[in-house]
Amino acid sequence: MGRLAAEIESRLMAALTPAALEVIDDSHEHRGHAGHRGDDAESHFTVKIRASAFAGLNRVARQRAVYAALGxxxxxxxxxxxxIIADVPEAL
Structure with a gap:
């Protein structure tokens, strides 16, 4: 896990206390595309997160919570x- 992926994981764990969290670095799939900054650069991610903090929130509100945690x-x-794939633990 790269430095940026580890920071994403750390911030989400601290802010949302998820029951499950997976941070996937998809950067290698975007070489040559806009926003990719080089072979080893971390720039594109998928976050799969299940947290009780999402209970009662719609999809947009859950994504906003993730963005707020990442600052x-x-x-x-x-x-x-x-x-972002965000859900409550009971739903999965």
Whole structure:
């Protein structure tokens, strides 16, 4: 796991206390595309997260909670693309 992926994981764990969390670096799939900054650069991610904190929230509100937890990491020069799959533990 790269440095940025580890920081994403750390912030989400601290803010949302998820029952399950997977941070996937998809950057290698985007070589040559906009936002990719080089062979080893972390820029594109998928986050799969299940947290009780999402109970009662719709999909957009869940994504906003993830973005809020990540703060300034969600900037074009840090995370170019972020796919979020967010749900409550009971739903999966």
């Amino acid at each position: 300034e990491l969600v900037a074009p020069d840090r995370i170019h693309a972020l796919r």
